[in-house]
Amino acid sequence: MIMPLACVIPALDAAPSLAAVIAALRDALAGASIIVVDDGSRDDTHAVARAHADTVMRFERNRGKGAALRAGASAALAQGARAVVTLDADGQHDPACAPRLVAALDDADLAVGSRVRSGRMPVGRRVTNALASAAVGAIVHAPVPDAQSGFRAMRRAVLERVHASGDRYEFETEFLIRAAHAGFRIVAIPVPTTYGAPSHFRTLRDTARVVRTIWRHRSGALH
DSSP states (O other): OOSSEEEEEEESSOHHHHHHHHHHHHHHSTTOEEEEEEESOSSSHHHHHHHHOSEEEEESSOOOHHHHHHHHHHHHHHTTOSEEEEOOSSSOSOGGGHHHHHHHTTTOSEEEEEEOOSTTSOHHHHHHHHHHHHHHHHHHTSOOSOTTOOOEEEEHHHHHHOOOOOSSTHHHHHHHHHHHHTTOOEEEEEEOOOOOSOOOOOHHHHHHHHHHHHHHHHTTTTO
16 A cells, blocks of 8 residues: 555535544555545534544635645645545545555556446436546546546645646546546546435536536647
């Protein structure tokens, strides 16, 4: 396993699930630094993070998942992490799968947890995920099973070189495209699809942001 390793968890109103996610992550990746970025939560997320995480960052107002991921990644790099895992705070991503993503970095630069688009994934998310993944695959000229998955592991070099600008969910899509264009080796690792806590993904607004990002890359505006 690549060490030192940091885990970045963007969190928004995740007090009911965050402690369990961190505990499971510590079991799965012993010795990893846990970084939580509280993205302007209105519940007890900050208090839970302070009680269980190693590093806690807090936005006074909601700035978006992309902004939280950027802040967390910067903190991980400052701590000297050689690899970084990102996952959601709502329990959608099974921390037990994290070692598989990290192990994939033996032969790749970026490992993406690829969810099965089954009945467990809401219909709207299944459709947007399939379309976004197909579009990103066409841009990078390689299969991309799950372009919107936030469950990822990546080498330090990827974070140092790849810079995506979106502040919300489009960040992850743009980051993947830029990483592929930069020549980094990307692999997809199958992970379970789990939904429970309400998603903060706003179907119309956030889908539109993702579509605009993909379109700009297709037209060459972001090269």
